[in-house]
Amino acid sequence: MAQGSKKAVLYAICVNAIITVLKTIAALVTHSAAMMNEAVHSLMDTLNQIFLLIGLKRGGLPADQEYAFGHGQKKYLWNLWSAIGLFSIGCGLGLAHAWHSWHKLGHSQAPESVSFLGLEIAPVWISAVVLVIAFLLEGYVLLVAGKEFFSRMRAAGRRNPFAYLMSADDPTLLAVLLEDSIAVTGVILAATGIAMTYTTGNPKWDIGFSVLIALMLGLTAIFLGKINMRYLTSVRDQGAERAFHDIVKHHREIERYHDLRSVIVDDTHTVVVAEIELREEVLMRNMRERIATHERELLERVPEHRRTDAVIEYAETRATIQATLEATEQVIDSLEAALKQRCPQVFHLTIEIDGIAAPSKLDDPQQLERGL
Numbered sequence: 001m002a003q004g005s006k007k008a009v010l011y012a013i014c015v016n017a018i019i020t021v022l023k024t025i026a027a028l029v030t031h032s033a034a035m036m037n038e039a040v041h042s043l044m045d046t047l048n049q050i051f052l053l054i055g056l057k058r059g060g061l062p063a064d065q066e067y068a069f070g071h072g073q074k075k076y077l078w079n080l081w082s083a084i085g086l087f088s089i090g091c092g093l094g095l096a097h098a099w100h101s102w103h104k105l106g107h108s109q110a111p112e113s114v115s116f117l118g119l120e121i122a123p124v125w126i127s128a129v130v131l132v133i134a135f136l137l138e139g140y141v142l143l144v145a146g147k148e149f150f151s152r153m154r155a156a157g158r159r160n161p162f163a164y165l166m167s168a169d170d171p172t173l174l175a176v177l178l179e180d181s182i183a184v185t186g187v188i189l190a191a192t193g194i195a196m197t198y199t200t201g202n203p204k205w206d207i208g209f210s211v212l213i214a215l216m217l218g219l220t221a222i223f224l225g226k227i228n229m230r231y232l233t234s235v236r237d238q239g240a241e242r243a244f245h246d247i248v249k250h251h252r253e254i255e256r257y258h259d260l261r262s263v264i265v266d267d268t269h270t271v272v273v274a275e276i277e278l279r280e281e282v283l284m285r286n287m288r289e290r291i292a293t294h295e296r297e298l299l300e301r302v303p304e305h306r307r308t309d310a311v312i313e314y315a316e317t318r319a320t321i322q323a324t325l326e327a328t329e330q331v332i333d334s335l336e337a338a339l340k341q342r343c344p345q346v347f348h349l350t351i352e353i354d355g356i357a358a359p360s361k362l363d364d365p366q367q368l369e370r371g372l
Helices: 002-030 033-059 073-103 123-155 161-167 171-200 204-231 238-249 287-299 309-342 367-371
Strands: 114-116 119-121 254-266 269-278 346-353
Touching (some): 002 033, 002 171, 123 161, 171 204, 238 309, 269 309
């Protein structure tokens, strides 16, 4: 999963860096407000995707003494900083430049032609060439991110891309997909504004579409911030909870469950907690044979001359406890295996039996004599 996101991010960084340079040059030459806001847009995209790449690398670090479930949530934190910070700044810069361009109307004129290699070129053609290059490059990156997105959507068994966009568990890929979709839309808006200005001779069209581009950046910040905030809070894994319900419903040893909860740590780690009630008649099946087996194994570790009544009574009690725990552990292990098979992201499952946490396996039976 992370490799697909990383590939999309790397493509986006390279492409947006190139486009930023081209748009900046075109904006300075043509004095186009829409082109300048597109340059700001591409610059914010480039910086944002660098933040995403840092988040992927930091978030991919394994668990350690300080981070029990790994560093996965750092990815959401870097994405959040990127979305709220960079895109909000980009929106502010774009609106400020549009306001500045509005106040300069009538005080400055765009050049009628630009000299390049001895040729006189109309500024509109410079803008057109840059926007065509930007459209093709942004479209290619969008295609890479889109293929990864739809591949994961099909793997998750989902059909509605808009619903999956809101619930997908990898905000890095969503950020790249959304940014490139908006980048392509921004190119179209800039081209429309420049074309309308060229056709009508009214520069207000260019400024108006530059405002739309800036506002798109602001909406992007809000949307991406909302997605990443969702994973930085204790959001439940609804899919894992539904899978747990289905598994318990068909598990003959379990009567019912209570207090089912889950929390998504990151896109590869989910913790599930539940309390279950076991069916006594199923749990007690073959219990006599299990107790007898454990009691015999315990007493075989004690020399015959030391098998007093107290030792035998202790062995019977401990064999009963051990057989009961063994039966409950088998139920819990099978439940955990079935859930992890359905939901590989479930990293940890905690089960309580009748409100009491299921203890771990007993120590070595050699402690029998020491226990006396």
